[in-house]
Amino acid sequence: MDIRCFNTLKFLPDVLVNAFSAAGQQSVFYSLPWFRNYLAAVEGPSANLRLLTASGRDAQAALVMLRKQSELPLKPSMLIGAQNYYSCLFGPAYSGQPNQALFDAMLSLAGQEQVDLLDLHPLDRESPCYTLLKNALENNGWWVDEYFCFGNWYLELNGRRYSEYYESLPSKLKNTLKRKKKALDQAGNARFEIIENGPDLDRIIADYIRIYNASWKVPEPYQEFMPGLFKTCAEQGWLRAGVAYVDDEPAAAQLWIVHDKQALIYKLAYDERFSKLSVGSILTAMIMEYVIDRDHVEMIDYLTGDEPYKQDWMSHRRERWGIIAYNPRSLKGLIHAAAHFGAKRWKHMRQTGKNADNQPATQQHDP
Known part of the structure; x- marks a missing residue:
């Protein structure tokens, strides 16, 4: 398995160009032309690009990431997908048959960056790559959670x-x-x-x-x-x-x-x-x-959002989700993981308590 991290989308090996071409057939948002315009217009020449790649005998995969300093408390370092509100979909480029070993190898490069957090969104939750990404992060020792991003209305003709x-x-x-x-x-x-x-x-x-x-x-x-x-x-x-x-x-x-x-x-x-x-x-x-x-x-896609007018034109709805991962090997990663999962657990306990309070009381009968 050949794993490499690039800091530019220029002069990529043919196998990776082919992977982006194959992925671009699935979505424009996975293509090199999309990423190149995004990086040039939004991130600029100072973009701290991390193109995580893995190449096996019959498959290749690449993930376009950016290393950034978060504005969260303690300013943790992050790897995030190369996207913002302009991006209606994000995901890995790949060719061949994606498999867990390939994605595990690709995400092992994220650990070498020694960042505190990693965030991927918005992802197609129905794609097999979603589970592969989530499992690969867990297999590489990250603490992983997922979150809802937005609804997506589309029309099948x-x-x-x-x-x-x-x-x-x-x-x-x-x-x-x-x-x-x-x-x-x-x-x-x-x-x-x-x-x-x-x-x-x-x-x-x-x-x-x-x-x-x-x-x-x-x-x-x-x-x-x-x-x-x-x-x-x-x-x-x-x-x-x-x-x-x-x-x-x-x-x-x-x-x-x-x-x-x-x-x-x-x-x-x-x-x-x-x-x-x-x-x-x-x-x-x-x-x-x-x-x-x-x-x-064959299909028309209204992309981002659940605005009511979109339902008039479209026929189906699906969802886009995100994956957030915390590095338990770093102090800031551990602190943010504790805050995230602790808040999630507290919310669940409060909701469980409210549901219990709303249950009708059981009548007591004298013997």
Whole structure:
């Protein structure tokens, strides 16, 4: 077994590039283009990268980690997955058949870093890699727990065309789309664009930024991430960007990522001045039709969150989870483990006590 830790994603051995390529077929969020844009735009050149890798005869695995100083009490050192709120999914890249020995070897490198904590999220709990990661940390002597991150709504099309999918939408949503689209058509002052690449890309990016800055959303803390993601997606053939214009003013914008028969609804924004026109919902429906009937996707994913409106468009829900691990060989790791598991035990005991108090009293009968 060959285990190595790299501090860059450049000049990787072919076996690891192949592992990222294979993982990228499962999710864009496991791919090298995704990580490279994230690291460049968010972490910058000072990123303390730790690419943990293990290569066996028939399988390879890699985990993109960052070494950081936590803001938690006592400022423990941490290894965390290379992700933040921009990342809707995180996990290992691998090729071949993943197995416990491979993951045990890969996570043995985490112990060599002598950090206090390790955190991986958001993970696909249904993936076999989830159990392999959790077991590998335990096998390497970490104290491990898991935690809920968020719900994820998605749509399985099962061969349907857009017209068939549209008929399955809630009546209220269909009526809104029909009524608002008719009003826009009658006014004649709205137009919609969907692009994948080409000379209009820079204009679309600028319009997206203008719309986002006029929306209700918190300003982007990393100004280069979204332009970089637009360009990365265009270069890879993943980009489906839609913009709605009202009186030639950018009114709503969406970034979708289409890859391997999946469409990911990544970013939505609209200028609040146009909220009553429902241009955002109409744009969603138009891109839906585009990716279903033109790209022939098999699944559409609304990614992060349990907002009620997502249930109107989607059909299924799953969950993303995290794994937190404490190093009992370090003082700070031991202290944080005691605080975490102690608080968890106390919460369980309080809940058990409340449940017992809520039980009806047993009636006593005189003999």
